[in-house]
Amino acid sequence: MDIITDLTLVGALAIAWTAAGLVADGLQGARSAAQLRRRAGWLSALVIIGSAVFVAVPATAWVRPGESNAPAAVLLAAIPALVVLTIGVRRLGQVRRGAGAFATAPHAPLPPGLRAAAAHPLILVPMQVTGLAALLGVPIAARLVEVPASDVAGYAITAVGVAVVAIGVRAAVRHSRLSLLALAPIGRSRPRIPVSSR
Incomplete structure (x- = not known):
């Protein structure tokens, strides 16, 4: 299989998952339930x-004769993509259904609990890590990096590891902050029990 086909497939994978990571990052920034529902729909389509x-990728490598680097190039991205498909998609569906509950009032402000659910790390982190890993596959598909290449692979794995930690910490902090905002009205609305004086 020629290099153009490999680059086309791996490039399409990188574009789709990088776009998914960007849309997931802005999911909690929706101004209304209708906008959140639209963004969740776009994100589902990108997934x-x-x-x-x-x-x-494997289907094309199997059908077309010749050597292909595409399967090796997408292998790193396959692991976080499995997390997206097993956990992230379910949580994204919950967010989309929650936003759909406000279909009769499309301009209603987004409830804090729904905003916190949209910022959940299990939605954001796997998608952004998949996009990052897919981008790392582009030089492999272009045959700029030979697989296995121990030095380059070591640097790439280190860079991905640092990026995964940074993405995870950022997502966890943001989700915690939004969760606290969702619980704040509950704390403020506790009924006060009058103290009777004798």
Whole structure:
């Protein structure tokens, strides 16, 4: 299989998952429930496109004769993509259904609990890590990096590890802050029990 086909497949994978990571990052910034529902729909579509490209890579390598670097290039991205498909998609569906509950009032402000759910790390982190890993596959598909190449692989794994930790910490801090905002009205609305004087 030629280098153009490899680059096309891996490039499409990188574009789809990087776009998914960017949309997931802005999910909690929606101004209304209707906007959150639209963004969740776009994110679901990007996940479907990215998953279809994952299926297309081995299928194309099997159908077309010749050596292909595409399967090796997408292997690193396959692990976080599995987390997206097993956990992230379910949580994204919950957010989309929660936003859909406000369909009769599309301009209603976004409830803090729904905003916190949209910022959950299990939605954001796997998608951004998949996009990052897919981007690292582009030089492999372009045959700029040979696999295995111990030095380059070591640097790449270190860079991905640092990025994963940074993405995870950022997502966890943001989710915690939004969760506290969701619980704040509950704390303020506690009924006061009058003290009767004798």
